[in-house]
Each structure stands twice: as structure tokens, then as C-alpha cells.
Amino acid sequence: MIRIRVAMLAALVATGVAVLSACGSTAGTPTAAPAGNIAPVAFQTGTASANGAPQNTGDFAAPGDTDAAEQWVELDAGSAGSLNPVVLNGKGFTLYRFDKDTPKPSKSACNGDCAKTWPPVTLKQGAKLFLNGVDQADVGFVTRDDGTMQVTLGGWPIYKFSGDTQAGQTNGQGVGGTWFGVTPEGAKAGKSQEGTDQATGVGYKTGTAKENGADLTAGDDYKGPRTDDAAMKWVQLTRGSAGGLNPIVHDGAGFTLYRFDKDSPKPPTSNCNGDCAKTWPPVLVKPGSRIFVNGVATAKIGILTRADGSRQVSIGGWPVYRFSGDKQAGDTNGEGVGGTWFAVSPTGGKVLPKGGQAPAPQSSQPSTPAGSAPGTVTLGNGSAVLDSGTNFSEPNGSSGVSGPGCVAVPRPAQVSSIKLDGGPVKLWKGPGCTGQSMVITSSVADLATIGFDKQVVSIRFGDK
Structure with a gap:
């Protein structure tokens, strides 16, 4: 039987923590980070095509046209052959990793002839990186021996393989x-996992319904009531993005799928019935x-x-x-409704609106008492998911907050990890952004490592 697992977001190391030298100011300039920590690229949610990338550039550049190829890269989460989830480029070619490389620190061991067989995925300064189902928090960059900048x-x-000559191959x-x-x-x-759950x-x-020859007048493409037998013939769960939300799950017709805070994952229980289920039709099977x-792991389903x-x-x-208020593929009109409905992530987490900013620089300056001189980090007006377990797990649920300004945390005693979008932000142990504080520039998998486990009472975002 296919097992249900508790939603867990990809863990990020707590080294993304920075401490601000002033407890009350959001003014100042970002502190310089070590070389390689920040890449001069523009992150954009969605596919290159949806974002109007120029033809014959990026993943579609002519062979040998390195300058055009390094203008942009698309990272698209999905499936290829029997692999799922796996990352593909904008042309649908499988991307790979090499066991002889290292992730901490990032280092490529594939150079010379190796790099001819396994071309590294590289970008130039000022390039664009399109993310469709790949979380920006998991993306990084490393300088190769030849000085080029490789995506991690x-x-x-990560690399392509010269032996893959067609999209979807996994040679x-x-x-x-x-x-x-x-x-x-990574x-x-x-x-x-495939086959029938007994x-x-x-x-x-x-793979997709179309790739597997499903009846495209039925399932997710069926135009009648979702309770009809034809509607329940098949469901497609695709990892992607929509409306700036990334990564989310949508169905085979491209409609965003949602989760409800008043439901329970342990045991899995729906509390949306009657009129609620008419507004929010459950995804049904038989x-x-x-x-x-x-792009969604079968083990999570x-x-x-x-x-x-x-x-x-x-x-x-x-x-x-699904949400009855979404009228066409890609709509996200159900996001945040009632403060309880959110797009669902590929692991079951809630997806909050992105801050739309590239990773912030990291610093390590000690905190000083309130009233000191202006600090060195500009806070971002983004959002955060506050989870009750470490490593972004939800043993006792989670909550979401977003800027601008100072925001109260709904359940301080239930916050053990924080997933950040659009930072930096400042954590406070007192109400109204008072008391001891600390700035974080990226997600923190275990707040105990910075002395804030179950003690985040308020959070200050940027004012704009």
C-alpha cells in the first residue's frame, strides 16, 4: 500500500541566518557576501515561453552559440521515462548530477573531455533563470575552473548529457x-512507484495523461460535474507554477490544486463538506x-x-x-481565501505568495541593543510559512504571515522552523517587534540553532 507521509519542505541549512547590528531600523545596504553566494541573475517564476523569452536563445539556442545559450535557463520539474520527479530544461531534456562533485562547498569535478560529454548548465551575468516547479531556495551557482558560472x-x-538526443530521454x-x-x-x-494500490x-x-494515452474527454479534462464517473477516470498531478506561486501542484487541465487549513493530515481528514465542497470540489477517484x-512523488500521494x-x-x-472560482488554467483565485485556503505544494505544504526577490546576501554581524545606529540589511516585503516542527514539518500544523511592516505571529509556541520567501526579515521575541531580535536571510530548518525555537512572537518585513 502506498504510504502517506507528512508534508516536509526541502531542508535548508541554518547558515542562512544573519544578525542585524541595529534592532529597529530597516535602512542600510546589504553586506557583501563571500564570492559565489549571490549570482547576478534574474529569477522568474514560470516557463521561458510564458515569460516571452526570445526565440533561438537559452535552452533553444543553436549548437555552439554559447552567448545565446547563456542568456537564460529553464528548470522545469516533471518526469522523464521512469524517473519522477526529475528536472528538465526548457527544451525537455533531462538534467543530471555527478557523484564525484561536492555540494558543500559546491564544486564541479567534470572538466575537459568530461564537460564535452556532460555539458554543464551555465549562465552569464545578467541572465534569466526561469523556475517552474523548482523552488528558488534550492538553486545556487558555482564558479567552474574555466571561470563560467554553473547552476546548482x-x-x-547540474549538467546535460550529450547522449540524450531527444526530449524526455534518460540515457x-x-x-x-x-x-x-x-x-x-538536488x-x-x-x-x-507504479501499479495498482491493492x-x-x-x-x-x-508521466502525463496524454503521454500515457488516456481518454482526454474524461478525467481532468471532463467538462461535466466532478462527481461523474467520467471525471474520476483519471487525475494528473503535475508539479509546476501559477500566478507567481512556485512550486505548486496543478491537475491535467492546468487548474491549481488547493489545501484547507481546517483539514487534518494525521489522520487525513476533510472538513469541507456540503456547500463547502461545491465551492471547493474535492479531487475524487474511485x-x-x-x-x-x-513531478509529484508517488510516495506523497x-x-x-x-x-x-x-x-x-x-x-x-x-x-x-479545485476552486470553483478558477475559470481557466493557471488561475490562482483561491489563494489565501479566508486565510485558510492555499495552493498545495508537491509535498502537501501550503504555498504562500513569493516575495519575488533573488536570494539575499548573508552576513554574520552581532546584534546590539535597541536604539543603536542603523543596520546594514534592508528588509524584504515577502512572506513566511511558520511550521510547528523542525525541517519544515507540520506535526501540529503551520501558519503563514506576510508583509509589509511588523506582523504578529499567530501561535508563537508552535513555531520551530520557518520557510522564507522574499527576505531578509527580522524575528522578534516580543510583541509589536520588541525585545530580542535577529535577522534571517533565508529559511531556517531548526530555530533552536539560533535560539528562537517556539519564541518568534512577531516578524518585521520591509515597509514597501
């Missing part, structure tokens, strides 16, 4: 026992249905029984829904 995922340098998987497709978090990609009668298949996985006896899909234990 989870610290691991590089397992070569020499050291080359593997790369996941959105891990080795592996074969996705407990539910629901079948799982890697014995004999198929679920196509495209489960099936729960609703109050009316129907079967609902869950991700990371959280029941998932």
Missing part, C-alpha cells in the same frame, strides 16, 4: 554508477481510476474516505481540492 540544485552542479541515468537525473532538491532521481484499487502511472504523476463515502486524493496527508 541543493548545492550539486545518462546510472552511467558509470556516478551519473543520475537530478531532483528539484537528490538523485529514481524510478517512480487497498484502494487506484493505479499509478509515471477503484479503477488512474493517477498520473508528473494518498487516498482518504470522505464523510459521504467518496474517495479523495491527498498529498502529504492533506486532502486536495
Whole structure:
């Protein structure tokens, strides 16, 4: 039986913590970071095509035109062959990692002839990086021996394979026992679980419904009520982005999927019934249905029984829904409704609006008492997910906050990790942004490492 796991966001090291020299000011200039920490590129959510990237550039550049190729790169989470999840470029070619490289610090060991067989994914200064289902927090850069700037995922340098001649091929998987497709978090990609779950009668298949020859008048593409048998023939769970939210999950018709804070992941329980379920139609299956996985790990998917006896899909234990207010593919009108509905991440977490900023510089200056001189970090007006467990887990749920200005934390005693989008922000141990404070510039997997476990009472974002 396919097991349901608790939602857990990719862990980030707590070295993204910076302490501000002034407790009350948001003025000042970012402190210089060590070489290689900040890449001079522009991050954009969505595909290169959706963002109007010029033709014959980036991933679509002519062979040998390095200047055009390094104008942009797309990182697209999905599936290829039996691998799921795995990262592809904008042209649909599988990207790989090399066991002889190192992630901490990031270092490529593939040069010379190796780099001809395994071309590194490189960018030039001022380039664009399009992210579709890949979290910006997992992206980094490393300077290669020849001075070029290579993209990394989870610290691991990433490459193409010269032996892949068509989109979707995975001929590089397992070569020499050291080359593997790369996941959105930088891990080795592996074969996705397939077959029928004997407990539910629901079948799982890697890839999209179209790739697998599904009836495209049924399933997610069905135009009638979602409770009709035809609608439940198949469901597609695709990792991607929409409306600036990334990474999220959408169905095979491109509609955003959501989760509800009043539901429970342990045990998986839906509390949206009656009129609620008309506004937020649950994603339903039945014995004999198929679920196509495209960038969403099968191990994160489960099936729960609703109050009316129907079967609902869950991700990371959280029941998932569509929103009746979304009228076309890519809409995210359900995001933040009532402060309880949010797009669902590929692990079941809630996805808050992005701050739209590149990674902030890191610093390590000691804190000083309130009233001191202006500091050296400009705060960002972004958002944060506050999780009740370490490593971005949710044993007792989670909450979200966003700027601008000083914001109260809903349940301070339930905050053990923080996932940050659009920082830096300043954490405070007192209400109204008072008391002891600390600035963080990236997500913190364990607030105990900085002395703030279950003590974040308020957070200051930027004022703009």
C-alpha cells in the first residue's frame, strides 16, 4: 500500500541566518557576501515561453552559440521515462548530477573531455533563470575552473548529457554508477512507484495523461460535474507554477490544486463538506481510476474516505481540492481565501505568495541593543510559512504571515522552523517587534540553532 507521509519542505541549512547590528531600523545596504553566494541573475517564476523569452536563445539556442545559450535557463520539474520527479530544461531534456562533485562547498569535478560529454548548465551575468516547479531556495551557482558560472540544485552542479538526443530521454541515468537525473532538491532521481494500490484499487502511472494515452474527454479534462464517473477516470498531478506561486501542484487541465487549513493530515481528514465542497470540489477517484504523476512523488500521494463515502486524493496527508472560482488554467483565485485556503505544494505544504526577490546576501554581524545606529540589511516585503516542527514539518500544523511592516505571529509556541520567501526579515521575541531580535536571510530548518525555537512572537518585513 502506498504510504502517506507528512508534508516536509526541502531542508535548508541554518547558515542562512544573519544578525542585524541595529534592532529597529530597516535602512542600510546589504553586506557583501563571500564570492559565489549571490549570482547576478534574474529569477522568474514560470516557463521561458510564458515569460516571452526570445526565440533561438537559452535552452533553444543553436549548437555552439554559447552567448545565446547563456542568456537564460529553464528548470522545469516533471518526469522523464521512469524517473519522477526529475528536472528538465526548457527544451525537455533531462538534467543530471555527478557523484564525484561536492555540494558543500559546491564544486564541479567534470572538466575537459568530461564537460564535452556532460555539458554543464551555465549562465552569464545578467541572465534569466526561469523556475517552474523548482523552488528558488534550492538553486545556487558555482564558479567552474574555466571561470563560467554553473547552476546548482541543493548545492550539486547540474549538467546535460550529450547522449540524450531527444526530449524526455534518460540515457545518462546510472552511467558509470556516478551519473543520475537530478531532483528539484538536488537528490538523485529514481524510478517512480507504479501499479495498482491493492487497498484502494487506484493505479499509478509515471508521466502525463496524454503521454500515457488516456481518454482526454474524461478525467481532468471532463467538462461535466466532478462527481461523474467520467471525471474520476483519471487525475494528473503535475508539479509546476501559477500566478507567481512556485512550486505548486496543478491537475491535467492546468487548474491549481488547493489545501484547507481546517483539514487534518494525521489522520487525513476533510472538513469541507456540503456547500463547502461545491465551492471547493474535492479531487475524487474511485477503484479503477488512474493517477498520473508528473513531478509529484508517488510516495506523497494518498487516498482518504470522505464523510459521504467518496474517495479523495491527498498529498502529504492533506486532502486536495479545485476552486470553483478558477475559470481557466493557471488561475490562482483561491489563494489565501479566508486565510485558510492555499495552493498545495508537491509535498502537501501550503504555498504562500513569493516575495519575488533573488536570494539575499548573508552576513554574520552581532546584534546590539535597541536604539543603536542603523543596520546594514534592508528588509524584504515577502512572506513566511511558520511550521510547528523542525525541517519544515507540520506535526501540529503551520501558519503563514506576510508583509509589509511588523506582523504578529499567530501561535508563537508552535513555531520551530520557518520557510522564507522574499527576505531578509527580522524575528522578534516580543510583541509589536520588541525585545530580542535577529535577522534571517533565508529559511531556517531548526530555530533552536539560533535560539528562537517556539519564541518568534512577531516578524518585521520591509515597509514597501
